[in-house]
Amino acid sequence: MLIKHRLRAIQHDTNVCADIEGFDFDNHDARDIAKLREYWLQYGVIRFKRTRITDEQQVRFSRHFGDFVIHPKQLQEGGHPTHPEILVISNAMKDGKPSGALGNSEATWHTDTWFYERPPAGAILRAIKVPLVGGDTYFLSTYLAYDTLPEALRKAVEGRQIFFQNVYDKTGKLRLGKTTPASDDFREWSGIVHPLARRHGETGRKALYLGGTQEGAWIVGMPLGESNALLAELWDHTTKSDQIFIQKWDEGDIMMWDNRCTMHRRDSFDPNTIRIMHRTTTSGERPV
């Protein structure tokens, strides 16, 4: 008889992440998946150390957690040759062109694709090739950011909406399908509005929603200077958390985060080293 490992989660010192032990990517059932889902919702980030799975297995595994979301970069340099569900994040060059999305420079704090009407719920990121040093990924909880807001800030956030322009990316490049706006005021550009504090569709908990950048973000209806000052305070409060999990990658590691209640960032790394990651992304609800 096949003896199955007992699936369990080992919490880290920070309460943002837990390691999953005893999960078999080749042999699991609906109960195992339900348990994983529970851990994922509980911790916000779960980690599988040094897996040895194929792209195909990653796609099959990810499918348990919802429909796939295609990142705009998947339609450009970040596409995978045989699995359209996978975003290839790579700094390697092929024939003088990038062979994946993103370079080696630092990726600042963000939630994934905050500029969508329905940002994804889940991201499953698997290390294919990683440099020995650099490129660490940091995670924080935006539940915690909300829960620890000083009273005055919590009041200031209550019932507020945040506008994000979605014309330019963080590097100043036009996003796919966007054209240079006529106005100098980003508040008149194409963009998306989300609640500044959103209620998680599954846990019902409230989380602060800051998107991915202070630039090009505006708290709707507030004078711009006031909005900038409040956002600076909220960013400061959120990113200076003492509960930050730092992932130092080994090949095969998988980080799976809940994009509705976490933010992440990545250190830069030596451009002469190669870092390749395969990400699958699952769909989420419209923030409310």
Ligand SMILES: [Fe+2]
């Ligand atoms: Fe990201």
